[in-house]
Amino acid sequence: MKVREATEADVDAAVDTLTQALLDYPMTRACLDPDGYLERLTQYHRLFVAGIGLPHGRVWVTDDVSAVAIWFPPDMPAKVFAPHAEEFKQLAGSRADLTAEYGQAIALFHPRTPAWLLALAAVHPDRQRQGLGHAVISPGLAMADAANSPTFVETQDPANVGFYESFGFTVIAELELPHSGPMHYALYRPAARA
DSSP states (O other): OOEEEOOGGGHHHHHHHHHHHTTTOHHHHHHSOSTTHHHHHHHHHHIIIIIIIHHHSEEEEETTSSEEEEEEOTTOOGGGTGGGHHHHHHHHGGGHHHHHHHHHHHHTTSOSSOOEEEEEEEEOGGGTTSSHHHHHHHHHHHHHHHTTOOEEEEESOHHHHHHHHTTTOEEEEEEEOTTTOOEEEEEEEOOTTO
């Protein structure tokens, strides 16, 4: 399966893949208002792909867009998210305060030195366990290695921890999010020549 960088033409398919694959992801289930959840989740992924990933990061997909990985560069300023703050808050709906509290809690574990961030990665449920996740994540790791940059990923699904460890990531923090929230795992992969 060929992997390539995504284009605007891939947005709808990428959003569908992310939404189908992450339908029951612990963090979005906790942070998005359950009223109209599927619509909110779809819009959340559209915002990440079209509003942030494509214009400011790097997005890799398989040719059929059944697998997606969104990477944010080390020099991506936080202000990139500012124009979308109100939309994120609306998507969270009744859980906006909880989402903000979670954001503050997990920010404590972000790397203090610049690192590439694997922001989202998913494989459509019909195509999982075929190596496609590995295929779309690997170009970002190769790019970070070529730049001698560390990489960072977060997950709230314990099943993902071993998968990320297979790429050389190490768990640097575990946190049970407040208010009976999901477990949060922060994983770090040092620079290739560290």
